Amino acid sequence: MIKRNCLLTMADKQPALRVLRFLHKASAMLEESTDCDRWLLVSGESGSVSCDRHLLDALNNAALIKIQNGKANLSVAGRELLQEFKQPANLTHTNVKNSSFGLMVNHAESPLGLLYRKNKQTGQRFLSDEEFQAGERLRADFTRGNMMPRITANWEAVVTKRARGERGAQADLSDHALDCRDRVEKALRDVGPELSGVLLDICCFLKGLELVERERCWPVRSAKMMLKTGLSILHRHYTADSDSGKTEVPVYHWGAPDFRPSL
Template sequence: MSLAVQGLCCVDQGPDWVPAQVRTYLAHVTHGRSIRSLAREAGCHASTVLRQVRRFETRRDDLLVDLALRRLEGVAARPDRRAVTPGGTQVVMLNRKPEDFAVPDDDQLKEAAPRILRRLNEPGACLAIAADMEKAVIVREEKDGQTLRTAVVDRALAEAMVLKDWIAPQGEGRIQRYRITQAGRMALKRLLAEEEALRANMGEGMDPYSEQHRDWARRNADDRPNKKRGIRYNAAESPMTALARRKDRGGAPFLTADLVAAGERLREDFELAQMGPRITQNWERFLEGGARGSFNPGGAGGGSSRARERVTAALSDLGPGLGDVVLRCCCFLEGMEAVEQRMGWSARSGKIVLRIALHRLKGHYDETSGNWSPMIG
């Protein structure tokens, strides 16, 4: 049983989306549970619980956080809008409307979150709300300075999102503005992956928590707009993506789009070559000077034989050294520091060798098959 459930098992906890640290805070502040008792039940040190309580006590300066905690305190205390003091006196909770106690359930939040987060993920978008506003609005600032309203959000949903750290405040003023956080973008990816899996009737085998870390991209060798035969890859996974974002002294990208596409093209063939019930390929032995004419010494290992031949031809053209760096960075997805240590190179020299290897690899593809990758199968 989690710390939150242990701390608040005697009262109504509300929906499951309420974070565990919020439940701990409410258990201490609203229901009078001591820090030591909560820590004892959770099996942690009292200072851990104290930090959680202080964190949300400090965050109550945030408008939406304070409204959200007041809403949850009202649900956890009494639905008749009365509070009982330690002396037994009933005090009416003033300035509270019945709708202030309505907390969105898990299904409501899951249904509305993709629409809201998608709007907040647009460039220049933010959520605006004031203390006297019953609903929040999402606005987007255009390049010409105009502000366009793109969505209206129930205040309860906005409060839930700020408690889950999907949005964070920016600046101060009577009208508070919130922007999407990295956690909010990851939640958006996860929710969209779940929707896509359900549409494809793959709900049982989906893995939305892995999908939230992926960033799918598609690119051709010369970055043409025609994507008929482009390469689809996970840009957040490849070490080349970080190098492609860097600039040289002249302000140009360290790795151009055609070089990144060449590396992803090799990786695509590498993955196709590994598919099958039995894998006996030893690419490292090939680079170390093993039998260069045979890359499947154990017999048929599955996978695409044509993809295996394309990888073999590319690595043979690059040779040891250059072939090592593209194999480890593009196919094995090893970082540059790991490659430099494995190869015995000096620090920060691997990226130079990788760029040289990618130039050589691009020339190989230009000579053999041109811009378009061969069709799978």
């Protein structure tokens, strides 16, 4: 990639570009992740993304980003590098069906996006359009519902002058965020406990397939099939949920078979 520093390999290309694009929008705080090998970059404007620790160190050593006092910023060299990728080939606009929003999808940003790309040998996709859109819809609701866990110090009580345990947190969320959380919980409940964890790990926490298999002690390449099965069920949930909203409710009344209302 990034011929400017040999510490970054070709395998780091897309993850590094994702971090640089994220920091291009705004600076981000570094927070501990549930995975000890990864950092969470948290921005009040752009949400959060996860990043390998070695990759973040490599970007810092290459002077593409600056890390000071637990805060990451994009450097001038990093901005110049992004200019070389103004029109990334795998950045497309996707309208999610049965939803009121459109989004820019970077196919290299998540394992789900990589699986959605066409196989060069067969010319076919492993995931169908419906399965991919269902995963992106879950991820969008998860992000907008502010459901990414925060495991750093809790400053809420200091800022809001509330004692721990009092109403706050969820009470302060907007109605839109609460609706997003409700949709995520309902979707995962319909998918079931056997597959909901895989959808969360890959679609929402952006964990790689190999990492999921290691954490769950699954056979090699099994996460791929479990993900596809979960996305298929998730798509069926969204389709049924959309159809149920259009069902007309019958009106009942008491009356004889030849009853006619008086005008």
